[in-house]
Amino acid sequence: MGxxxxxxxxxxxxxxxxxxxxxxxxxxxxxxxxxxxATLTGLPAGEMPAEGGTAxxxxxxxxxxxxxxxxxxxxxxxxxPFEAEFRQIRPDDGRTVWIRCAGVQFxxxxxxxxxxTCIVDDVTARKLEEDQRQTLMSxxxxxxxxxxxxxQALAYQTAKRTTSLDAFLQNFSGRLKAMGSANELLTAxxxxxxxxxxxxxxELGALAPGQTSWDGPELFxxxxxxxxxxxxLHELATNAVKFGALSVDTGHVDLRxxxxxxGGFELQWTETGGPTVSxxxxxxxxxxLLEQVTGRELNGDAGVEYRSAGVHARxxxxxxxxxxRPETVxxxxxxxxxxxxxxxxxGPASLKGARVxxxxxxxxxxxxxEIGLSEAGAExxxxxxxxxxxxxxxxxxxxxxxLDANLNGRSVMPVAEALAARGVPFVFATGYGEAGGAPxxxxxxxxxxxxxxxxxxxxxxxxxxxT
Numbered sequence: 001m002g003x004x005x006x007x008x009x010x011x012x013x014x015x016x017x018x019x020x021x022x023x024x025x026x027x028x029x030x031x032x033x034x035x036x037x038a039t040l041t042g043l044p045a046g047e048m049p050a051e052g053g054t055a056x057x058x059x060x061x062x063x064x065x066x067x068x069x070x071x072x073x074x075x076x077x078x079x080x081p082f083e084a085e086f087r088q089i090r091p092d093d094g095r096t097v098w099i100r101c102a103g104v105q106f107x108x109x110x111x112x113x114x115x116x117t118c119i120v121d122d123v124t125a126r127k128l129e130e131d132q133r134q135t136l137m138s139x140x141x142x143x144x145x146x147x148x149x150x151x152q153a154l155a156y157q158t159a160k161r162t163t164s165l166d167a168f169l170q171n172f173s174g175r176l177k178a179m180g181s182a183n184e185l186l187t188a189x190x191x192x193x194x195x196x197x198x199x200x201x202x203e204l205g206a207l208a209p210g211q212t213s214w215d216g217p218e219l220f221x222x223x224x225x226x227x228x229x230x231x232x233l234h235e236l237a238t239n240a241v242k243f244g245a246l247s248v249d250t251g252h253v254d255l256r257x258x259x260x261x262x263g264g265f266e267l268q269w270t271e272t273g274g275p276t277v278s279x280x281x282x283x284x285x286x287x288x289l290l291e292q293v294t295g296r297e298l299n300g301d302a303g304v305e306y307r308s309a310g311v312h313a314r315x316x317x318x319x320x321x322x323x324x325r326p327e328t329v330x331x332x333x334x335x336x337x338x339x340x341x342x343x344x345x346x347g348p349a350s351l352k353g354a355r356v357x358x359x360x361x362x363x364x365x366x367x368x369x370e371i372g373l374s375e376a377g378a379e380x381x382x383x384x385x386x387x388x389x390x391x392x393x394x395x396x397x398x399x400x401x402x403l404d405a406n407l408n409g410r411s412v413m414p415v416a417e418a419l420a421a422r423g424v425p426f427v428f429a430t431g432y433g434e435a436g437g438a439p440x441x442x443x444x445x446x447x448x449x450x451x452x453x454x455x456x457x458x459x460x461x462x463x464x465x466x467t
Contacts, residue, residue, distance in 0.1 A: 017121075018036075018121070018122075019036065019119050019120065019121050020034055020036035020037025020038070020039065020040045020041070020119070020120040020121075021034045021036065021037060021117070021118060021119050021120060022034060022037050022117075022118055022120065023115060023116070023117050023118075024050055024053060024115055024116040024117075024118070025050070025114075025115050026050075026053075026113055026114055026115050026116070027108065027114055027115070029049065029050045029051070029052065030047050030048070030049065030050055031047065031048050031049075031050045031055060031056070032046070032047050033045050033046060033047075033048065037120050040097075040099075040120060040121070040122045041059075041088060041090060041097070041099065041120065041122075042090030042091050042092035042093060042095075043056070043059070043091060053072060053076070053116075054069075057069070059088050059089055059090070059091055060086055060087070060088055060089075061086065061087035061088065061089060061096060063087070064086035064087050065086075067084075067086070068084055068086050071084050072084075075105065075116075076105070076113065079105045079107075079113060080104070080105065081102070081103070081104050082101075082102065082103045082104065082105065082116065082118070083100070083101070083102045083103075084100075084101050085098060085099070085100045085101075085123065085127075086098070086099060086101075087099070097122055097124045098122070098123045098124045098126075098127040099120060099121070099122060099123070100120070100121045100122075100123045101118050101119070101120050102118065102119050102121075103116050103117055103118030103119065104116070104117060155172055159172075169452055169454075170452065173451065173452040173455075192223075192323060193220050193221050193222050193223055193225075193226055193323040193325075194220070194221055194223075194226035194230075195218060195219065195220050195221070195325070196216060196218075196219045196220075196221060196229065196257055196265070196267070197214065197216065197218070199221075199226060199229055199230050199233060200214040200233065200255055201214075202230070203230065203233040203234055203237055204233070204237060204253070204255065211245070211246055211249075211251060211252050211253065212246075212252070212253045212254075212255070213252070213253070213254050213255070214254075214255035214256070215255075215256055216255075216256055216257035216258060216265075216267075217257070217258065217259055218325070219257065219259070219265055219322060220322065220323050220324065220325040221317075221321055221322065221323060222320070222321055222322070222323045224297055224321075225297065225298050225299075225317060225320075225321035225322075225323075227297070228293070228294050228297030228298055229267075229294070229298070229315070229317075231289060231293075231294070232289070232290055232294040232302070232313075232315060233255075233269075235289055235290055236253075236269050236290070236311070236313055237253070239311065240253055240271055240274070240311065243275070243277075244271050244274045244275070244277065244310065244311050245271035245272060245273055245274030245310050245311075246271075246274070247274060247275065248273070248274055248275065250273045250274070251271065251272065251273040251274035251310075252271070252272050252273050253269065253270070253271050254268075254269075254270045254271075254272070255267070255268070255269055255270075256268050256270075260316070262319065263318070263319025263322065264299075264300060264316065264317045264318045264319045264320075264321060264322060265316075265317050265321070265322070266314065266315070266316045266317075267314070267315040267316075267317075268312070268313070268314055269311070269312065269313040269314075269315075270310065270312050271310030271311045271312070272309060272310050273310070274310050276308050276309075277306050277307060277308055277309070277310055277311055278306060278308070279306040280306070287304065290302055290304055290313065291303060291304060294315060295315070295316075298315060298316070298317035298318065298321045299317060299318030299319075299320040299321055300315070300316040300317040300318045300321070301316050302314065302315045302316070349376050349454065349457040349458045349460070349461035350376060350377055350461060351373060351376040351377045351378035351457060351460060351461055351464070352376075352377030352378075353377065353379070354377070354378045354379065354399045354400060354460070354464055355378070355379045355381055355396075355397055355398055355399045355400075356373050356378040356379070356380055356381065356398075356399065356400050356401065356402065356460055357381040357382055357384070357390070357393060357396075357398045357400070357401035357402070357419075357426075358370060358373070358380055358381070358382045358383040358384065358401070358402050359382065359383070359384045359390045359401065359402065359403045359404055359407065359412060359415055360383055360384075360385065360402070360404045360429070361385050361386070361404055361406075361407045361408050362404070363385065365404075365449075366382075366383035366385065367383075368453055369383065369402060369429075369453060369456060370382075370383055371453075372453030372454070372456065372457060373402075373453070373456070373457055373460070376457045376461075378457075378460070381393055381396055381398060385407070385408075386407060386408065386410075387407050387410050387411075387412065387414065387415070390407070390412070390415045391414060391415060391418070394415070394418050394419070394422075398419070398422075398424050399424070399464060400424065400425050400426060400427075400460050400463050400464055401415075401419055401424060401425075401426035401427075402426065402427055402429055402456055402460065403415060403416060403426050403427070403428055403429065404428075404429055404430065405428055405429075405430035405439040406430070411440075412439075413439070413440045416439075416440055416442055416444075417440075420442065423467075425444070425463040425464070425466070425467055426442075426444055426463070427444060427445045427446070427447060427456065427459045427460060427463060428442075428444055428445070428446045428447065429447045429449060429451060429456060430446065430447075430448065430449060445459050445462070445463070447459060
């Protein structure tokens with residue numbers, strides 16, 4: 001009676017877990033396939049000749065058969081638990097599924113092996129997830145290396161064409177920010193591309209309000225084309241702010257694009273109302289980037305005209321630059337700059353005597369901040385790399401703070417709340433793309449990573465002047 005009850009409980013447990021089972025009677029050389037295993041594998045339920053334990057081998061994927069046989073032979077020899085994962089080709093519908101088989105050998109009255117009892121599970125879904133995860137990791141590795149190579153090239157080319165360290169830092173930082181904006185838009189679409197109007201909003205939306213406009217049909221670009229267009233718009237906008245239409249209050253930039261009949265698109269950048277324009281005396285990397293790199297990356301061409309009334313640029317992209325718009329893309333532009341409220345400093349900021357707390361989990365960034373703020377005259381508190389470190393420093397006198405929004409996966413909000421309660425101002429330096437203002441709803445300046453340390457120093461100095 002007790003054995004029957006135990007067997008019934010085992011049946012209920014196996015059913016609840018979605019598992020199948022089979023027995024191999026080694027004395028009779030017979031497999032006994034349960035109905036649940038039949039459902040999982042497509043094999044017929046009931047007894048069948050075991051053929052020395054190899055009867056089911058004909059349904060195992062050829063690439064997994066040798067390893068399975070090796071494990072089975074070792075188990076028959078040594079006894080004890082047995083476990084294997086392999087692909088099986090179902091005999092009923094031809095589908096390939098992943099099977100996990102775990103069993104144990106039991107002896108007969110004479111002590112010799114008499115049989116094996118196995119539990120069977122369909123682990124196809126888990127295997128697919130593992131394969132997808134590995135594919136994503138490989139793709140991430142590829143993209144990271146591409147990004148690092150691009151950053152290296154930008155640094156080298158920018159350095160070759162600038163005559164001072166300050167100019168290099170300003171130009172290089174701006175280009176990194178353009179790449180960062182494009183990257184966040186691509187991330188929002190799971191790296192399937194970005195829309196032209198989103199790229200325009202990210203680059204021009206917070207620049208000279210009321211002096212920029214953009215319009216055109218909905219176009220979704222490949223990641224490569226999106227990065228190229230983002231850099232191109234950044235170069236044009238930087239030039240417009242320094243020398244062109246956006247250097248005066250009366251100027252305007254109009255950005256328009258249209259589809260081309262043969263596929264692809266054409267984009268026109270037109271500046272009006274600014275100073276009289278003349279061709280530059282020398283070609284910088286920005287011009288090379290626009291006219292050579294951007295055109296190639298867009299599978300088209302690009303050109304800039306220095307008309308006296310204002311700069312005019314034309315970018316033409318081939319059909320290879322266009323990607324299908326995925327359903328998961330956010331409807332709004334999702335400007336990734338999180339209403340960045342601090343612009344690059346036009347000169348060195350003075351933080352003489354100010355006690356500034358640095359909370360940053362990236363050691364190199366923290367070191368750069370520490371050096372930069374110290375050179376500006378600040379007494380640096382920290383840096384704190386972890387939340388607990390930052391909280392432990394709050395009992396010290398602090399005049400202002402620079403906070404990374406995320407510390408190794410943990411929110412910096414407890415530190416921000418404590419500082420706010422004490423009336424200590426702080427600035428967020430973040431790589432996250434929260435929309436609608438500062439993280440946590442605080443009324444605090446936000447600086448987007450990557451940033452220039454002089455920008456952080458200027459933000460802290462402005463905070464101290466306003467308190």
